[in-house]
Amino acid sequence: MALPKRIIKETERLMAEPVPGISAVPHGDNLRYFDVTIDGPESSPYNHGRYKLELFLPDDYPMTPPKVRFMTKIYHPNIDKLGRICLDVLKSNWSPALQIRTILLSIQALLGAPNPDDPLDPNVAKKWVDDPDDAIREAKVWTWKFGMDYLGFEERKKLRSDFPTMAKGDENYHRAKISDGTT
Amino acid sequence: MGAKVPRNFRLLEELEKGEKGLGAEACSYGLAEGDDLLMSNWNGTILGPPHSVHENRIYSLKMHCGEEYPDKPPAVQFISQVNLPCVNPRNGVVDPSKLPCLANWNRDMTMETILIELRRYMAHPSHKKLPQPAETLEY
Numbered sequence: 001m002a003l004p005k006r007i008i009k010e011t012e013r014l015m016a017e018p019v020p021g022i023s024a025v026p027h028g029d030n031l032r033y034f035d036v037t038i039d040g041p042e043s044s045p046y047n048h049g050r051y052k053l054e055l056f057l058p059d060d061y062p063m064t065p066p067k068v069r070f071m072t073k074i075y076h077p078n079i080d081k082l083g084r085i086c087l088d089v090l091k092s093n094w095s096p097a098l099q100i101r102t103i104l105l106s107i108q109a110l111l112g113a114p115n116p117d118d119p120l121d122p123n124v125a126k127k128w129v130d131d132p133d134d135a136i137r138e139a140k141v142w143t144w145k146f147g148m149d150y151l152g153f154e155e156r157k158k159l160r161s162d163f164p165t166m167a168k169g170d171e172n173y174h175r176a177k178i179s180d181g182t183t
Numbered sequence: 184m185g186a187k188v189p190r191n192f193r194l195l196e197e198l199e200k201g202e203k204g205l206g207a208e209a210c211s212y213g214l215a216e217g218d219d220l221l222m223s224n225w226n227g228t229i230l231g232p233p234h235s236v237h238e239n240r241i242y243s244l245k246m247h248c249g250e251e252y253p254d255k256p257p258a259v260q261f262i263s264q265v266n267l268p269c270v271n272p273r274n275g276v277v278d279p280s281k282l283p284c285l286a287n288w289n290r291d292m293t294m295e296t297i298l299i300e301l302r303r304y305m306a307h308p309s310h311k312k313l314p315q316p317a318e319t320l321e322y
Contacts, residue, residue, distance in 0.1 A: 081218035
């Protein structure tokens, strides 16, 4: 089946005018399937993280939304353990006027503005409401652990002091929390 | 021919179908570990078909979807002991050459296809009276 013009156009534009902090590259053997990266927004606990996602345009795209999933572990109330994303524009608020580009920007915005009132992971969402400081701390620990593989050793080392050392449940967690000044 | 659904989105579809219980009533399946981003290891159960020695038994099995799934079928292995010609009696591994859906696999088939076919295989006239190991035994 020939690739629809709409998809070719979108792909060409993604290549020619990439969105800052976002990349989307189609697979050579399946032009409806994209490898995506999204950088965590600066003012979020995901700052310095670069997240891998995968995106697929189903047969009836753009009448139905793209399918998108995180492949990097992330601590976020609207993203579950399998990387599935709860976002209105990926579901009921999808419109064919939206594009791959706008969807990826919406996901990046979701990283900057978690929405615990419409959660996908109820445990993470509860933490976000009950103890937001601790939730943000946990999110940073995950960013450090899973989201920074793209950096070299030296670059990572320079950023070490920006990140708390321990996750909840780790030994000495409470002591670390005090020395971070997060209590 | 339509768009080729990549492995991970295909597995997410199967997971949702399995979770919602939209599939066949006598079979169920789900991820072995709920946080496995690679979604490789799955558990399945088959309720033994009626009017056979398998009636009222519940068989558990595991399925492993490799990187080439669904272009290649998953590896299937019984956890519960069972006596069937397509199942290795020592370790419960299903011999793909002896189960038609695995032998003639195509990417439109799913893990549910396999479970349903195994259940039909149990009910086959030449298999439905085979003596079976005690119900609680596992490999």
